[in-house]
Amino acid sequence: MRRELMLAVVMGAVALGGCTKRTNPGNVSDVPSAGGGEPYVENGEDPALARLQADLVANAGSDRVFFTFDAFSLSPEARATLTRQAQWLRQHPRVGFLVEGHADERGTREYNLALGDRRARAAADFLALQGIAPNRITTISYGKERPEALGSDEASHAQNRRAVSVVIHLP
Numbered sequence: 001m002r003r004e005l006m007l008a009v010v011m012g013a014v015a016l017g018g019c020t021k022r023t024n025p026g027n028v029s030d031v032p033s034a035g036g037g038e039p040y041v042e043n044g045e046d047p048a049l050a051r052l053q054a055d056l057v058a059n060a061g062s063d064r065v066f067f068t069f070d071a072f073s074l075s076p077e078a079r080a081t082l083t084r085q086a087q088w089l090r091q092h093p094r095v096g097f098l099v100e101g102h103a104d105e106r107g108t109r110e111y112n113l114a115l116g117d118r119r120a121r122a123a124a125d126f127l128a129l130q131g132i133a134p135n136r137i138t139t140i141s142y143g144k145e146r147p148e149a150l151g152s153d154e155a156s157h158a159q160n161r162r163a164v165s166v167v168i169h170l171p
């Protein structure tokens with residue numbers, strides 16, 4: 001019974017997560033545009049959010065951390081990246097993060113949703129330990145549903161085992 005309840009909660013969160021809309025984080029005139037021009041914007045995304053995301057990547061080195069097979073513990077490299085992301089977040093107190101958890105194609109959909117959730121939470125918990133208010137961080141798991149790399153080889157799997165930090169507007 002407990003497993004079915006957990007599965008229903010995870011599936012509901014995934015369904016609702018797919019319905020979220022990113023909104024303008026407010027006055028972001030202090031954030032420089034990446035490359036001098038308007039950043040690439042896909043799917044009608046807000047250009048201000050795209051600029052903030054590009055600024056995060058430029059200053060933190062990456063918006064993602066990677067995991068080993070079937071694990072959600074943070075490597076030293078992941079901790080260093082998340083520390084730089086926390087520094088960036090402290091400089092931008094009006095924005096928050098959506099931490100997306102992802103898994104490779106191996107395993108069932110349900111298992112990978114749970115694993116993606118643990119990965120997202122591991123990253124979010126580390127950011128909170130770095131002094132970022134937990135109410136600024138939201139997590140979601142996409143499991144194996146949104147692969148970064150298509151393929152069934154280890155190189156593809158390694159790229160898909162990740163947590164991605166996405167800049168969002170605070171409510």
